[in-house]
Amino acid sequence: MARAPEDVAALVRSYGPTLHHTPPGGWDAAGEPDALVKTHCCFCGVQCGIQLKVRNGAVVGFEPWEEFPVNRGMLCPKGVKRYLQGGHPDRLLSPLVRTPTGFREASWAEALDRVEQGIRNTQQAHGHDAMAVLSGASLTNEKAYLMGKFARVALRTRNIDYNGRLCMVAAGAANKLAFGIDRAANPWADIPLARCLIVAGANVGECFPILTDYLWRARDAGAKLIVIDPRITPIARNADLFLPVKPGRDSALMNGILHVCVQRGMVDRDFVARHTEGFDAVRRAVRDYTPERTAEIAGVPAASIVKAAELWGQAPTGMLLHARGIEHHTKGTENCLSCINLVLATGKIGRPGCGYGTLTGQGNGQGGREHGQRCNQLPGGRDIENPEHRRVVAERWGVAERELPGLGLASTEMREAIHRGEIRGLLALCFNPVVSLPDADYTRSALEKLDFFVAIDFFLSETARHADVVLPGSLQEEDGGTVTTAEGRVVRIREAVAPPGRARRDWEIVCDLARRFAPQEKFPYASSEEIFRELRELSRGGSCDYYGITYEKIEENHGVFWPCPSLEHPGTPRLFEGGRFHHPDGRARFHAVAYRPPAEDVDADYPVILTTGRVVSQYLSGSQTRRIGPLVEQYPEPLAELHPELAERCGLATGDRVRIASRRGEITLACNVVRTIRPDTVFVPYHWAGDQSINRLTLRALDPVSKIPEFKVCAVRLERAAEGAP
Amino acid sequence: MSVPADMELFLDPSRCIGCQACYHACAECETHRGRSMIHLEYVDRSESPQTVPVVCMHCEEPACAAVCPADAIKKTPDGVVQSALEARCIGCSNCVLACPFGVPRYVPELDQMMKCDMCYDRTSAGRKPMCATVCPSGAIAWGRRDEILERRRERPARVFEIGEQVVRTKVQMMSPAGSDSLELDVAAFMAR
Numbered sequence: 001m002a003r004a005p006e007d008v009a010a011l012v013r014s015y016g017p018t019l020h021h022t023p024p025g026g027w028d029a030a031g032e033p034d035a036l037v038k039t040h041c042c043f044c045g046v047q048c049g050i051q052l053k054v055r056n057g058a059v060v061g062f063e064p065w066e067e068f069p070v071n072r073g074m075l076c077p078k079g080v081k082r083y084l085q086g087g088h089p090d091r092l093l094s095p096l097v098r099t100p101t102g103f104r105e106a107s108w109a110e111a112l113d114r115v116e117q118g119i120r121n122t123q124q125a126h127g128h129d130a131m132a133v134l135s136g137a138s139l140t141n142e143k144a145y146l147m148g149k150f151a152r153v154a155l156r157t158r159n160i161d162y163n164g165r166l167c168m169v170a171a172g173a174a175n176k177l178a179f180g181i182d183r184a185a186n187p188w189a190d191i192p193l194a195r196c197l198i199v200a201g202a203n204v205g206e207c208f209p210i211l212t213d214y215l216w217r218a219r220d221a222g223a224k225l226i227v228i229d230p231r232i233t234p235i236a237r238n239a240d241l242f243l244p245v246k247p248g249r250d251s252a253l254m255n256g257i258l259h260v261c262v263q264r265g266m267v268d269r270d271f272v273a274r275h276t277e278g279f280d281a282v283r284r285a286v287r288d289y290t291p292e293r294t295a296e297i298a299g300v301p302a303a304s305i306v307k308a309a310e311l312w313g314q315a316p317t318g319m320l321l322h323a324r325g326i327e328h329h330t331k332g333t334e335n336c337l338s339c340i341n342l343v344l345a346t347g348k349i350g351r352p353g354c355g356y357g358t359l360t361g362q363g364n365g366q367g368g369r370e371h372g373q374r375c376n377q378l379p380g381g382r383d384i385e386n387p388e389h390r391r392v393v394a395e396r397w398g399v400a401e402r403e404l405p406g407l408g409l410a411s412t413e414m415r416e417a418i419h420r421g422e423i424r425g426l427l428a429l430c431f432n433p434v435v436s437l438p439d440a441d442y443t444r445s446a447l448e449k450l451d452f453f454v455a456i457d458f459f460l461s462e463t464a465r466h467a468d469v470v471l472p473g474s475l476q477e478e479d480g481g482t483v484t485t486a487e488g489r490v491v492r493i494r495e496a497v498a499p500p501g502r503a504r505r506d507w508e509i510v511c512d513l514a515r516r517f518a519p520q521e522k523f524p525y526a527s528s529e530e531i532f533r534e535l536r537e538l539s540r541g542g543s544c545d546y547y548g549i550t551y552e553k554i555e556e557n558h559g560v561f562w563p564c565p566s567l568e569h570p571g572t573p574r575l576f577e578g579g580r581f582h583h584p585d586g587r588a589r590f591h592a593v594a595y596r597p598p599a600e601d602v603d604a605d606y607p608v609i610l611t612t613g614r615v616v617s618q619y620l621s622g623s624q625t626r627r628i629g630p631l632v633e634q635y636p637e638p639l640a641e642l643h644p645e646l647a648e649r650c651g652l653a654t655g656d657r658v659r660i661a662s663r664r665g666e667i668t669l670a671c672n673v674v675r676t677i678r679p680d681t682v683f684v685p686y687h688w689a690g691d692q693s694i695n696r697l698t699l700r701a702l703d704p705v706s707k708i709p710e711f712k713v714c715a716v717r718l719e720r721a722a723e724g725a726p
Numbered sequence: 727m728s729v730p731a732d733m734e735l736f737l738d739p740s741r742c743i744g745c746q747a748c749y750h751a752c753a754e755c756e757t758h759r760g761r762s763m764i765h766l767e768y769v770d771r772s773e774s775p776q777t778v779p780v781v782c783m784h785c786e787e788p789a790c791a792a793v794c795p796a797d798a799i800k801k802t803p804d805g806v807v808q809s810a811l812e813a814r815c816i817g818c819s820n821c822v823l824a825c826p827f828g829v830p831r832y833v834p835e836l837d838q839m840m841k842c843d844m845c846y847d848r849t850s851a852g853r854k855p856m857c858a859t860v861c862p863s864g865a866i867a868w869g870r871r872d873e874i875l876e877r878r879r880e881r882p883a884r885v886f887e888i889g890e891q892v893v894r895t896k897v898q899m900m901s902p903a904g905s906d907s908l909e910l911d912v913a914a915f916m917a918r
Contacts, residue, residue, distance in 0.1 A: 021760070022760065027759035027760045028759065061754055062754065064856075064859045064860060066854075066859065071862075073854075073859045073860065074747075074859070074860055074861065074862045075747055075751065075860040075862065076745050076747050076862055077745055077746045077747045077749075077750045079747070079860075080747055080750040080751045080754060080860060081750055205743030205744070205745065205863070206743070206745070209743060209745050209747065209862040209863070210862040212741070212743050212862055212863040212864075213862055213863055213864050216741050216863060216864050217864075217877075220877055220878050220879060230912075231912070232774070232775060232912055233775065234742075234743035234744055234775045234777075235743065237774065237775055237776060238740065238741075242915050243915070244912050244915045244916055299916055300915065300916060301915070301916070304915070616743075616744070616745045616746070617745075617746070630750055630753070634746055634750075643912065643913070644772075645913065654772065672771070673772060674771060674772050674773075675772065675773055675774070675911040675912060675913070676773075676774065676775055676912055677912055678912055678916065679912075679913060
């Protein structure tokens with residue numbers, strides 16, 4: 001059925017979002033906690049170390065974990081308040097089965113029987129691939145691995161993909177093309193050693209707050225900071241050079257900077273000759289990107305482009321970091337490659353203080369993309385279309401290679417397949433596409449067409465409202481496992497408490513389901529560590545080699561960086577040392593990039609660029625953070641940020657309500673008139689649902705290489721909303 | 727127990743990213759029971775994302791204590807100006823008006839003034855204040871003066887000339903090194 005119950009108010013009364021302010025047991029619970037559990041924050045790829053305070057079987061607070069070397073006790077407000085998910089009144093405590101008007105509680109036996117029947121009906125009528133699986137990059141490595149195996153061995157569907165498709169796939173694709181391996185090239189510890197930092201499309205202060213300290217430490221040591229962003233973000237305020245790029249013009253800007261480096265003889269010819277392939281084509285490709293022409297495209301002054309090249313090209317060391325700002329584009333992969341071209345051409349990689357990387361936004365943004373929950377990937381970072389890779393995995397899983405499903409659809413392509421009637425059933429874990437995918441109305445209508453939908457979730461997300469059956473899973477602190485941070489460090493997530501009520505650990509639920517479709521011995525796990533053991537053994541010899549990593553080794557070393565090919569191996573914090581890359585010939589690859597405009601540019605009808613992003617107090621689709629009172633109060637509703645010049649043209653002032661319309665939909669929001677955004681652009685954060693969801697306006701167009709959507713540019717028009725408009 | 731003499735609190739708003747981790751973490755200290763004793767202000771959001779964490783500066787001669795008619799604000803020998811004593815505070819808000827830094831806040835539900843006490847329960851036991859522990863940008867830092875001088879280009883200052891009044895504080899404010907004018911309109915950075 002998959003149509004959400006119509007009485008939204010009733011749903012909200014039962015399942016929230018409710019604002020929760022008080023720890024379990026209240027503020028007056030006195031005395032020492034029963035335990036302080038050293039683990040990591042569940043929000044963002046930095047994975048700050050944190051100690052969770054446990055009393056009477058519940059997480060009741062936190063203490064900083066100052067010994068963990070990455071954040072040394074530092075946290076952002078999400079980390080400070082994350083514990084309020086524990087004992088939350090919205091928490092799902094029982095399996096739910098859909099009724100004509102809402103949901104009713106059910107036993108596990110009934111719920112799992114219904115799920116099994118729903119899947120069997122779907123697959124018998126329409127084939128294995130008609131059942132699709134959506135998973136997520138906030139899951140542990142163990143769960144990411146399990147989801148891939150579950151889909152391909154138990155359900156035998158090729159259609160499994162994850163929400164990292166909205167996050168790091170453009171960077172991942174570029175990494176594979178350029179370096180032959182997909183991991184940030186450096187530990188964060190390299191940042192303070194860099195003498196020039198380019199931060200492109202990364203609102204570090206709000207999305208990876210504790211990395212701010214690394215940037216400031218670099219500046220303390222004399223580094224020049226170049227920030228490329230359409231907005232003066234908190235870190236841009238202190239930049240030595242700020243380039244307010246016009247949204248969607250990043251590859252032109254990077255080409256322009258490289259053009260100047262070539263002209264001024266700042267190319268590291270020796271490095272290029274010894275360690276790379278393909279520079280001549282890039283040199284030709286950037287020839288036309290003079291500062292003047294680049295300035296015209298990118299909307300920044302020619303002199304700033306020259307200055308950026310000088311600062312970068314003349315610095316003895318440098319790192320280039322980027323995030324979704326340059327990746328959420330129909331040319332996301334090209335944008336990343338244009339950055340890599342600049343890094344390679346100047347030889348700034350594989351040395352202390354020299355390198356490159358994407359700042360992954362999700363809790364397990366790195367590990368979540370390595371272990372086979374992607375439509376094009378098998379465990380160990382293997383390629384699902386490579387016969388040798390398929391053979392290795394099929395053998396370990398005890399299935400015939402020909403029975404191992406092939407390349408499936410990306411999560412961003414599944415809606416179209418549902419609308420076409422090819423996908424008829426869906427299982428979702430850790431993904432809230434109703435809020436997170438672009439063109440939200442199209443997502444909703446796709447879900448409504450499903451014959452069968454099961455969601456595993458700890459809160460009833462806007463997506464889970466559509467489910468026929470909801471299975472109550474586990475919060476991060478209710479299960480153990482590992483996560484690979486955005487710097488490639490594998491860290492240990494500790495089980496602080498057991499799942500409450502009748503909720504269960506996600507992996508136990510998935511294994512129970514798997515054993516209804518596959519022989520018991522293929523899913524024999526009694527603990528997440530047993531899953532990890534299989535993962536690391538199967539990763540041996542793959543691109544993402546975890547073979548030498550054990551839970552004990554992680555504990556002893558505050559994490560281990562992969563690749564780690566043997567038990568004696570200390571791990572690999574910095575990649576590409578000595579200019580050795582991971583293509584078979586050891587050389588990195590340049591890729592010539594020609595700038596092309598965004599899929600939907602502004603015109604007379606829709607004259608303003610809409611760009612989207614985050615605020616510091618919310619995480620992704622907000623399914624967790626919109627329930628935490630203090631975080632909601634910090635930034636209660638999405639505001640439309642616009643420059644006074646644009647505001648004046650539209651007759652708007654701070655606090656006025658503005659109607660923003662695109663070709664997909666419209667939204668009415670309060671506006672915040674600030675001089676810190678380009679006058680041709682309006683910014684709206686994306687964490688909200690329903691009438692407050694900016695993704696009702698965004699565009700479905702995808703990067704052809706990575707299938708990441710173009711969240712960062714579409715065309716809108718603005719008008720003042722009438723008084724009292726909703 | 728007292729706060730070690732060589733450990734000091736340094737504020738540097740130029741590093742602040744406005745995340746409010748300090749504000750939220752302050753509320754989590756067990757003795758605060760969900761109520762934060764500090765706050766964070768935008769200077770002028772329409773002009774800039776510049777924010778300032780506001781913790782008590784712990785004045786050598788605290789104006790808040792001087793104007794308190796109930797003698798509710800005490801300074802400990804180690805120089806920490808404590809929050810109002812619950813039994814004495816009459817909620818008159820004299821201190822709120824008198825403080826040159828805008829630190830104390832009147833809490834109507836409790837009819838009390840509450841303010842930062844430099845996490846006395848933590849700092850007097852050799853630990854860092856909660857805000858300085860979690861601050862992800864180094865805008866609030868706890869440490870020895872020589873360490874800060876070695877690591878940072880900004881210089882610590884603890885003498886504030888406010889009109890004709892000179893206020894000396896225990897907490898140090900980092901002042902920018904070699905800063906000149908700061909442009910904060912994005913239009914100034916664009917090609918026109």
